[in-house]
Amino acid sequence: MAEMSELESILSGFKSLEDVNSGIQTVMGKKENEIASIQSELKKMSKDHPQMIRSSSKQIKEFSAELKGLEEKRGKLEEELREEEKKHEPVANVCSELLDSISKMSKTNNYMRVVVKIERLKEAALRSLSLSNNSSNEELDECLKSFLSILSIQKKLEGGNCFNLKRLIKTYVDSLTNRILSVLKVRFKKVLEEIQWSSNSPGNIMTKEDYDSLNYNLSFLLQLQKSLRGKEVEDNREDSLWAMDFLLHPLITRFNFNFRGEKQTNNLEKPEWYFTNVLNTISSRSDFLLLKIQPIFNDNDMARYDAKEEFIKGMVKAVNSKLSHDLNTSLKENPPVFYHTLNEAISFERSLIDLHEYPQKDIQDWSRGSLDLNGNDSRNPSVLDPFTESREIFDLWITQEAQYLQRNLHKQLKDNSNWNPRYNGSLQDADYWKCPLIADLLVSTLHNETERLKMLPNVEHRFVIWEKVEMVLLQDFYEEILENSQYAFKWSSASHSGDHFKLYSQYINALRYVEKIVEDWGEQIIFLEIQLYRQQKEEDHPSNLSLLNVEGSVFSKTEDAFKELRKEIIANLAGICVKSFQDFTKDYFRKRVWSKSLFLDNQKNIVEDALEISPEISEALYLLKGRFRMLQEELNESSFMKLWKSVAYSLNRFIIQQILSKFYFQVDSIAQFGLDMKALFFIFKSFTSNPESHFKDLKEALIILEMNSSKLKQFKKLLSSGSKSWNAESLIPFGIQKLDKLTVEKVLEMMIPDTTGSFLSKG
Numbered sequence: 001m002a003e004m005s006e007l008e009s010i011l012s013g014f015k016s017l018e019d020v021n022s023g024i025q026t027v028m029g030k031k032e033n034e035i036a037s038i039q040s041e042l043k044k045m046s047k048d049h050p051q052m053i054r055s056s057s058k059q060i061k062e063f064s065a066e067l068k069g070l071e072e073k074r075g076k077l078e079e080e081l082r083e084e085e086k087k088h089e090p091v092a093n094v095c096s097e098l099l100d101s102i103s104k105m106s107k108t109n110n111y112m113r114v115v116v117k118i119e120r121l122k123e124a125a126l127r128s129l130s131l132s133n134n135s136s137n138e139e140l141d142e143c144l145k146s147f148l149s150i151l152s153i154q155k156k157l158e159g160g161n162c163f164n165l166k167r168l169i170k171t172y173v174d175s176l177t178n179r180i181l182s183v184l185k186v187r188f189k190k191v192l193e194e195i196q197w198s199s200n201s202p203g204n205i206m207t208k209e210d211y212d213s214l215n216y217n218l219s220f221l222l223q224l225q226k227s228l229r230g231k232e233v234e235d236n237r238e239d240s241l242w243a244m245d246f247l248l249h250p251l252i253t254r255f256n257f258n259f260r261g262e263k264q265t266n267n268l269e270k271p272e273w274y275f276t277n278v279l280n281t282i283s284s285r286s287d288f289l290l291l292k293i294q295p296i297f298n299d300n301d302m303a304r305y306d307a308k309e310e311f312i313k314g315m316v317k318a319v320n321s322k323l324s325h326d327l328n329t330s331l332k333e334n335p336p337v338f339y340h341t342l343n344e345a346i347s348f349e350r351s352l353i354d355l356h357e358y359p360q361k362d363i364q365d366w367s368r369g370s371l372d373l374n375g376n377d378s379r380n381p382s383v384l385d386p387f388t389e390s391r392e393i394f395d396l397w398i399t400q401e402a403q404y405l406q407r408n409l410h411k412q413l414k415d416n417s418n419w420n421p422r423y424n425g426s427l428q429d430a431d432y433w434k435c436p437l438i439a440d441l442l443v444s445t446l447h448n449e450t451e452r453l454k455m456l457p458n459v460e461h462r463f464v465i466w467e468k469v470e471m472v473l474l475q476d477f478y479e480e481i482l483e484n485s486q487y488a489f490k491w492s493s494a495s496h497s498g499d500h501f502k503l504y505s506q507y508i509n510a511l512r513y514v515e516k517i518v519e520d521w522g523e524q525i526i527f528l529e530i531q532l533y534r535q536q537k538e539e540d541h542p543s544n545l546s547l548l549n550v551e552g553s554v555f556s557k558t559e560d561a562f563k564e565l566r567k568e569i570i571a572n573l574a575g576i577c578v579k580s581f582q583d584f585t586k587d588y589f590r591k592r593v594w595s596k597s598l599f600l601d602n603q604k605n606i607v608e609d610a611l612e613i614s615p616e617i618s619e620a621l622y623l624l625k626g627r628f629r630m631l632q633e634e635l636n637e638s639s640f641m642k643l644w645k646s647v648a649y650s651l652n653r654f655i656i657q658q659i660l661s662k663f664y665f666q667v668d669s670i671a672q673f674g675l676d677m678k679a680l681f682f683i684f685k686s687f688t689s690n691p692e693s694h695f696k697d698l699k700e701a702l703i704i705l706e707m708n709s710s711k712l713k714q715f716k717k718l719l720s721s722g723s724k725s726w727n728a729e730s731l732i733p734f735g736i737q738k739l740d741k742l743t744v745e746k747v748l749e750m751m752i753p754d755t756t757g758s759f760l761s762k763g
Contacts, residue, residue, distance in 0.1 A: 031067055035060060114165065118153060121146045122172050129183055137216055140183070144224065147176055151227055173228075180224065181242070187217050188246045198250050200280075203288045215296050218243045222300040241302075241310055247293070248314040251281055255318050260325070268330055271341040274322065275348040278315050282356060285311065309380070312358050316381045319348075323386040327393050339400040345383045346452055360455070379457055388461050402469050405445060409473055412441055413480045419506045434636045439510035442477055443517050446470055454526055459533045466530050466554065474558050477514070478565065481507050485569050498630055501573070505634035508569050512636055515562040522553030530554050570639060574646035577627055581651060584620035588676075589658045613679050614672060625683045632686075644687050648694035651680070656697045660746050670705045677702060696738040703735045704747045716748060 038060060128143035154169045191213045192198070195206040206214075221243040258265045259274040267273065286308060293307040323345070331338045352358035359380060388394050412418050418438040453465045485507055521527055528547050531554045535545055545551075553559070613621070624647075632640050655677070677698060684691035692699045707715060715734055719741070731737070736744060 027070065028067065031063060035063060114153065115168070118150060118169060118172065121150050121153075122176065125150070125176055126179070129179060140180075140220060143180065144220065147173075147180070147224075148227055150176070177224075177228065184217055184221060185246065187213075189250075191217060192247075192250060197247070198254065200284050202285055203292060211292065214292075217246075218293070218296045219300050221246065222297070222302055226300075226302075240314065241305060243296075244307070244310045244314055248311065248318075252314070252318045255281075255315075256322075260322055268326060268334070269337055269340070271344045274319070275344050278319055279348065279351055279355075282308075282312055282315060282352075286356065308356070309358065312352060312356060313380055316352075316383055319383055320381060320386050323383065324389070327386055328390070332393060332396055335396065335400055338396060339404065342387060342397060342400070345387070346455070349383050349455055350451075360457075382455065382457075384455055388456065388458065394461065394464075398464060398468050401449075401465070402472055405449070405469060405473055406476060409442065409445070409476055410480075412438055413477070419503060419510075421506075432636065433513045433516075434505075434509045434634065435513040436506040436510050438506075439513045442473065442510075442514060446473065446518075449473075450521070450526065459529055462526070463530050463533050466527075471558070474514070474518070477510075478558075478561055481511065481569075482565055485565070485572070501627065501630055502634050504569055504573055505631060508566055508573075508639045509634075509636050511562045511566040511569075512639055515559050515566070518555040519553070519559050522555045522559075527554050566639065567642075570643050571646060573631070574643050574650065577624060577643075577647045578650040578654065580627075581620045581624055582654060584623060585617055588614060588616035588620070612675075614676050617676050617679075621679055621683060624680075628683065628686075641687070644684065645694060648684060648691070652695040652698050655695075656701060656743075659701065660743070674702050674706060697743075700736050700739045701743075701747050704744065707734075719745065719748070 125143045125146035128139040128146065150169065150173060154166070154173060157166050157169065191210060194210045195203050195214065197203075222241070225242050255274070255277070257263070258277070260266060265273060289308040289311055297303060297305050297307055323341075326341070327338075331341055353360060360382065386393070387397050418441065419436050422435050422437045422440045449465065449470055453462045453470075456462050456465070485504065522531075525547070528550055531552065532545055532547060532550045534554065535551060628644060631643060635643065659673075677695075681691045681695065684694065688694065704715070711734075718731075718734075731744070739747075
């Protein structure tokens with residue numbers, strides 16, 4: 001049959017059992033598709049062509065028989081192929097071994113070709129370098145080209161298993177790098193001598209040829225380092241640039257010779273000598289670095305590096321090396337010299353920041369620490385680093401700082417002149433705080449200490465300085481005022497002179513000024529960081545706190561203590577004023593009856609004298625007014641307001657108690673008493689437009705005493721009407737709002753008619 005011949009022709013082209021199986025599957029697939037197609041056509045024609053259906057059924061049976069025959073033949077062929085494979089299996093094994101050997105030989109050949117290529121590139125690079133270290137620019141370019149080719153091979157082998165080859169390439173790269181750097185060192189030395197780099201005016205006599213040579217050598221170094229370090233240099237994460245190291249080398253050598261050897265300039269007691277030397281070195285080269293070196297960086301795609309900043313970093317590292325040595329050998333055994341060196345170091349650091357814009361870590365980043373994504377310290381080096389690296393050295397810093405500032409503060413506190421206002425003349429009137437000089441000195445000291453604190457990147461170090469220096473100073477200041485004020489207020493009120501009142505006023509002003517200053521400081525980021533650190537150390541606070549949800553202020557307890565002491569001193573001052581008033585009005589309140597004075601006029605007629613302030617109270621009013629005038633001049637506005645209100649409150653209660661318990665009033669004496677009280681109210685007129693509102697009890701008692709007969713009858717009638725028609729609101733039309741019913745009745749009980757129809761007032 002045709003199909004069988006077709007199958008035989010297909011099978012004749014196959015050489016293995018797998019090929020036969022694949023061919024048979026292909027043919028069977030085609031036949032199955034044909035059967036499916038025929039069955040589909042049968043369904044369509046089943047209605048109209050039954051004859052065709054019978055014919056198709058016959059064809060299907062034939063095809064099925066044909067497929068069965070193919071299956072039988074495939075089985076026979078598979079068996080024959082398996083037998084053939086067994087016969088040729090030894091030959092196949094030999095061929096496989098030969099192929100493995102060829103593959104290994106190929107790898108060995110490739111390995112040797114790479115080794116030979118690396119050797120040739122290394123030899124080419126070395127040939128380009130003159131043995132006398134006087135290689136030309138063209139030779140250096142050829143050397144760099146070969147060197148870059150070796151680096152390219154090294155990069156391709158990264159991640160591979162050729163450990164020996166990678167170790168060999170690394171050895172060659174390190175060797176070539178050192179050789180190239182030694183050649184460039186010689187070239188650099190010559191160029192730097194030509195431009196007088198070590199002088200105080202480098203580059204003043206530099207020719208175009210000198211600058212071109214400097215430009216080439218710096219560019220070569222930058223490209224060499226970029227090739228070796230890759231993106232580390234481009235991303236500004238490199239610890240130092242070789243180009244800058246070459247520029248710094250002669251200067252650091254001279255620095256070490258002068259300040260780390262046996263020369264007299266290496267004097268531990270004179271740290272300002274080497275700090276000044278470094279500042280002069282930086283200042284004299286600033287323009288050259290900005291105008292000559294920075295453009296070379298920019299042209300080599302290194303604009304992210306600031307030439308002047310990199311230069312300062314190198315000089316600071318040299319200073320830090322000396323400081324670390326001195327601190328751990330001699331300075332820690334000599335605290336005065338240690339503290340002097342610390343102050344000079346801080347002054348040097350401020351000069352770098354203020355004069356040369358040497359960038360420090362942004363304070364906004366402190367909560368995230370000072371490490372970059374690779375775990376490296378992202379800060380620029382600081383001359384304060386050696387003072388914080390060792391716990392022993394840092395503790396010595398804190399101890400010396402606290403002792404010095406405490407001694408200075410105690411000396412200032414004992415100097416009475418420091419308790420005078422900080423401003424004189426017209427400036428004193430313009431000072432809202434009326435701050436004494438001592439408070440201003442304390443705030444300045446704290447401010448300077450905060451500026452030192454800001455220079456430290458570690459929040460733990462900042463916390464220690466805040467806790468053991470700043471808070472100690474605030475505590476000493478508080479305790480000094482507390483002790484002096486408590487001792488002073490034990491004296492009798494009569495012994496308090498005007499000078500004493502001025503001193504108490506300055507205590508109050510000082511407390512308020514410092515309190516408000518530290519309250520404002522508590523909102524600064526530097527102190528919020530410290531507060532966050534404190535709360536994170538406490539067990540009862542969650543560890544996920546941030547600056548956005550930090551609670552309270554580091555100065556909260558200080559603010560509360562200062563506020564309470566200020567209130568206490570104000571209360572004591574007010575008490576002195578009230579006690580003096582009481583002492584000077586003893587005769588006044590012993591007086592039982594007042595009547596108008598009588599005298600003879602020129603016509604020998606008896607006339608009544610006009611009402612005047614009672615002489616028994618005039619001295620007390622004069623004293624009170626004088627003290628208020630002095631206190632108003634000395635105290636800040638807020639504190640003085642609290643004081644006079646406190647005095648008014650106390651006098652109101654005192655006078656009410658006196659008139660309810662001791663007085664008899666005639667009708668005329670009521671007018672006299674009212675006049676005396678109005679004189680008292682008038683003293684407070686300077687501080688408030690409505691002084692009577694601060695003497696509400698006394699004012700309402702005067703209203704009752706001064707009622708005329710008809711109004712008094714109505715008032716008594718209302719009170720005697722019982723609880724049905726009386727309530728507190730019913731007294732409002734009479735001007736009585738503050739006094740309760742019992743007090744009102746006591747005032748009324750004092751008023752009884754005498755034999756003449758007038759009234760006496762009796763308590």
